[in-house]
Amino acid sequence: MSKKLLPRVNRISKLFQPLNIVPKDSKPRDEASSKSYKLMVDMGIIRQSSNGMYNLLPLGLRALEKLNTLVDDEMANIDAQKVLLPHLIPSTLWKATGRLEVAENELFMLHDRHQKQYILSPTHEEAVTSLIASVSPLSKKMLPIKLYQISSKWRDEMKPRLGVLRGREFIMKDLYTFDADLDKAKETYDLVCKAYDNLFQKIGVEFVKVAADTGIIGGSFSNEYHYVSNIGETVVVSCTSCNYFATTEIHNKSSCPQCQRELCHNTSVEVGHTFLLGTKYSEPLKATYTANGKPVPLVMGCFGLGLTRILGAALEILSSDEELRWPRPLVPYNVCVMPPKNGSKEASASRYADDIYQVIEQSGIDVILDDRTHFTIGKRMIDARRTGYPYIVVVGKRSTEPRPMFEIHDLYEDKRLDLSFEGVIDYLRTTNDDQTTRYEMNEVRYKSN
Amino acid sequence: MSKKLLPRVNRISKLFQPLNIVPKDSKPRDEASSKSYKLMVDMGIIRQSSNGMYNLLPLGLRALEKLNTLVDDEMANIDAQKVLLPHLIPSTLWKATGRLEVAENELFMLHDRHQKQYILSPTHEEAVTSLIASVSPLSKKMLPIKLYQISSKWRDEMKPRLGVLRGREFIMKDLYTFDADLDKAKETYDLVCKAYDNLFQKIGVEFVKVAADTGIIGGSFSNEYHYVSNIGETVVVSCTSCNYFATTEIHNKSSCPQCQRELCHNTSVEVGHTFLLGTKYSEPLKATYTANGKPVPLVMGCFGLGLTRILGAALEILSSDEELRWPRPLVPYNVCVMPPKNGSKEASASRYADDIYQVIEQSGIDVILDDRTHFTIGKRMIDARRTGYPYIVVVGKRSTEPRPMFEIHDLYEDKRLDLSFEGVIDYLRTTNDDQTTRYEMNEVRYKSN
Structure with a gap:
């Protein structure tokens, strides 16, 4: 967008990359419970600022920005529009959808000087639905709408662990879609999943896409993207003969429900989660379009990617105990x-x-x-x-x-x-x-x- | 960084740009107290989410991302390194520098589930100094260090106004520098100001750089960048014969202190602020380098740009009552x-x-x-x-x-x-x-x- 006027040279002498010199006979540190986390700290990629929160240093941010570019590229291919919503969300919106009570323990919340309560957003379903509601009813011509953002999110985890793999402040890419009916919403859902498949293929780390539980986000169905890794906290089951994949929350038996053969169990890291939401948010918050002269609730989908987690998990999978290895398109x-x-x-x-x-x-x-x-x-x-x-x-x-x-x-x-x-x-x-x-x-x- | 695989067309039919149809005889809305703010809302550039907080819609975010690219470019020219620090900052850090009491009224604060208090950061002096302290003492070879970020900031304004011009959540670019002594820090200060001058020249809206008060950020001296506009909240004085410029906080008389001629007074919008901080933060937080075998506090500078405010102020200055006009390099x-x-x-x-x-x-x-x-x-x-x-x-x-x-x-x-x-x-x-x-x-x- 602008021309380089001066020849520039990227020099390691100018790079802020504080290297930890770890004494050879030192005991493993408590918090450094994965090899990639240790290496990311030792090589100056990230640095802890407080419990579950990390500074992204120049090399780490550079990798993240490359990931952002890959995301932007895939999103442009499906005509998704990039926006940026405020991180502070009035808690009244979460009361209206019934999520405040369910999620309260993991929310960071505060009051402003006028005693109005806000949530430091872990996810933006309510906020984006309220945005669409503010311009509702929409004309059917405007549909589908696909809005995404790349921004910080927060979750007050009881026990943050493994650096950026399970932090309390992290970078998410979240996309929200709005359609006229369930069939259209399913088409959009499939289109977005295809874009996510492309993205994960470009990153190049082997992934698995599974049927998943809708949890507190809700909706009619849901898929997850996982990286198989022994540091993962979830277990996915897979059947090599009929290509059945699910989380153990969905299917907790040892035999495949489709072909009855024995299933493989693998620990894995969840790196993406997609939901066909239906009208769970659009109905209470009144995000609508006009059909036959009347406002009808829009049918929504939402699609999250844990960008800092993708980075951390990919490094864990590709690196040795001694040396970091990056996914090709993300290397700083x-x-x-x-x-x-x-x-x-x-x-x-x-x-x-x-x-x-x-x-x-x-x-x-x-x-x-x-x-x-x-x-x-x-x-x-x-x-x-x-x-x-x-x-x-x-x-x-x-x-x-x-x-x-x-x-x-x-x-x-x-x-x-x-x-x-x-x-x-x-x-x-x-x-x-x-x-x-x-x-x-x-x-x-x-x-x- | 990645190739476009498909031909893509940017189509307005796909753009999320909710247009407000304002009835011709409508009264001006209360909140819409500047022409640019009204136009930004009417033309779907931004949209309010709650008091003093705004959704950046696709066209608004696109302009902001162009501004980010200009910033990144200038920063690369002076070897500044881009990082991303967490937005939540332990309030103990602000206690250590004495800022917590002074700023408390305007801070958004919260407690986590372990009753630890955090500040939703309005500025990152403490956070970045604490990062440098965590790898201190540095070798002199690593200096100067220049770290910057582009991220959301918060201030709990009593009366937010004029859309993104004075919001409670906004996008800042903040740069922090670390040097061995005051002379070196002054050199770095001048280098950064030169980069800021370049940036403002590229944006192309007439600006004025003035001597300024250091306020609660502190330090030994300070400059501000202003856009002259009648919606501004500050007043700058200028002398056309000797090129003296200052805020009225610094110089509140009608005659120039250098040549005694009469000064011009102009209302203006502050869009950037630079400080030579000295050791105000590095001393209490122990950010040091090694000189003669001993740790010595680093001499700091900090340099803020209100990116969403630059956008809003530029649009106010360039637009007519009826039509938006953008700075050339920022037009979506x-x-x-x-x-x-x-x-x-x-x-x-x-x-x-x-x-x-x-x-x-x-x-x-x-x-x-x-x-x-x-x-x-x-x-x-x-x-x-x-x-x-x-x-x-x-x-x-x-x-x-x-x-x-x-x-x-x-x-x-x-x-x-x-x-x-x-x-x-x-x-x-x-x-x-x-x-x-x-x-x-x-x-x-x-x-x-």
């Missing part, structure tokens, strides 16, 4: 370029690092320069591998040869190559092109039901 | 293309609208199609002018001539032209290129002091 920087150490024999070749940086950057690939040249390549390489930059280019010993050669460390393929300048650029361009096409080819092993 | 869509009415004589030429749309879109210009072809051109033209799309292309009567001609309505230049297909494209490309270069040439009449 794709390439880390490393000039030689100051005063080393190769120091004279350090201009190659700048040149490689520039050419990669001009190819539209996200790159960062590790210009902390007071550190050895070895020390910086450990940091880069732990941070999880998938491609690390080192201007090392062979950079002073008559035909200079550079190291590429490819963390996804787990290999190292020595390549010429052109070879480096080609390699990075090719792997990056692959990445984009790979989204489309990426097969989802667990099919949706 | 630059071009609105209008195909003929269904069933009209020109209906056969409607393919030109699609073609024009596609070519403009491929030129990287933000465009929207007013495909509500059940409405006349006249009706849609009124909506487009009131919404403030600066370039409106109409496929009208002359589109069926042997050499088809199209109307361009240029709202900035207040003129209408009849041009060929190529002429339309050229005109739009040229004005859009101009727009980018105009940023750089844009003179700021009120110089900073």
Whole structure:
């Protein structure tokens, strides 16, 4: 939207990435009960501010913003409109729908100076329905309406745990749809689920979509998206022969209800939840459209994605105990370029690092320069591998040869190559092109039901 | 960051833009006490959710996101790092700096289920200082640190007014800097102010930068950025002969303290505020770096921009009583293309609208199609002018001539032209290129002091 006027270089020396030096013989910290959470703190991706609340540091926010862009892209494809609703919601709205009593324990609530009570929103069904009600009755021509936002949400969890996986303040993407009748609403529901399927395929972490319980949100039916992981708090059952998937809240038996074969049980993390709501909110709050001259309640759907949780869960699934690994489209920087150490024999070749940086950057690939040249390549390489930059280019010993050669460390393929300048650029361009096409080819092993 | 896989068309029929039809003889509404606020509500840019809180609808959020992009751009130029801090802040932090008592009346506060008190943040000095303290003492090599965020803020105003100009929940951009000593902090302060000057020049609305009072934020000195407008709540004094500018809180006399000439007084809206804080926060909260083996408090600066307020104030200044006008870089869509009415004589030429749309879109210009072809051109033209799309292309009567001609309505230049297909494209490309270069040439009449 605006032009870059100055050449800029992303430099690790300027990056705010406080690294925790953990003594080798230290005991595992209590709160750090998952490997990804430990690594996210140690590598300066997030940092706790208070119980269940986390600062997103530059690398963490950068990954989140890439996820936001993927979401915006999928939403534009289905003509969903982005809005931003206030986070404080009059509690009278929640009284009107009967949710205040049910959810009270987990709500953050406050009174303003005029003694009016507000809820710090965990979800926006009432708020968005009240917005639509304020312009009701709508003309049928305006339907379907699909409004979404990406914003902070709150839940006063009794026991927050695992960093951003179960925090008390977190980032959600929530979408609300309004249709004329149940058939249309079901069409919209399927369209949105298709967009969510696409999104999860692009992220590239294996997911499973299951039949789910509607819980206190309510409505006629519901699906959940899960990442299978041993740190999960829910259990999903799946049947490999007939593609039946459900949460144990829906189906708690060991045999499949469709084909009677034995079911697999997997612990998993819920990362998305979709509901066909019907008129549970539109009726009490009077969100309507005109049919035959009369106002008729709109039929709603709602669709949530836990964005910070997707990030945390994906990192948990992809990382090793020692090194972070990111979903390809969410990695903060794709390439880390490393000039030689100051005063080393190769120091004279350090201009190659700048040149490689520039050419990669001009190819539209996200790159960062590790210009902390007071550190050895070895020390910086450990940091880069732990941070999880998938491609690390080192201007090392062979950079002073008559035909200079550079190291590429490819963390996804787990290999190292020595390549010429052109070879480096080609390699990075090719792997990056692959990445984009790979989204489309990426097969989802667990099919949706 | 990701490729568009499908051709997409932005269509007004899909846009959620509830238009208020205001009866001609209606009295002005009480809450609508400024022309821009009335227009923003009538044209579906924002909509009130409760006292002093506003839903940003798709067009409003789109403008805000363009402003965010401008901010991100300027911040990248000065190596500032984007973060996101939790909105809930333990009130103990505010007790430690002595601000809790001073600000209490305007704070939204709550208790969690463990009876711990939190503030819904109006500003993040304590929170960010506590983050830095958690990784203190820093090495001097890490300085300066510049962290910023774009996020919601809250202030429990006694009397919210004028829509997003003085709301209780609003979007701020806040930047915090950390330096080794006062001289370095002053250098950083000047660097950031330069970036803010650039930003305000790009937005293009005439601004004035004045000496200001440090108020309850504190610190050694402070500047404010103001938009001159009769709906403003502050008064700035300026001397045209010696370029002295100040708020009346700083200088409340009629003559200039530098040259004794008479001062001009103008009501204005404060849109930015910068502070050289010193160690007011870093000392009690122990944000330090190591000098001579000892921890020394960091010298801080803080820099706020009221993003939703900038948007509201700019619209107030640029709009007429009847029609919205946006700052060029913030307009939700630059071009609105209008195909003929269904069933009209020109209906056969409607393919030109699609073609024009596609070519403009491929030129990287933000465009929207007013495909509500059940409405006349006249009706849609009124909506487009009131919404403030600066370039409106109409496929009208002359589109069926042997050499088809199209109307361009240029709202900035207040003129209408009849041009060929190529002429339309050229005109739009040229004005859009101009727009980018105009940023750089844009003179700021009120110089900073």
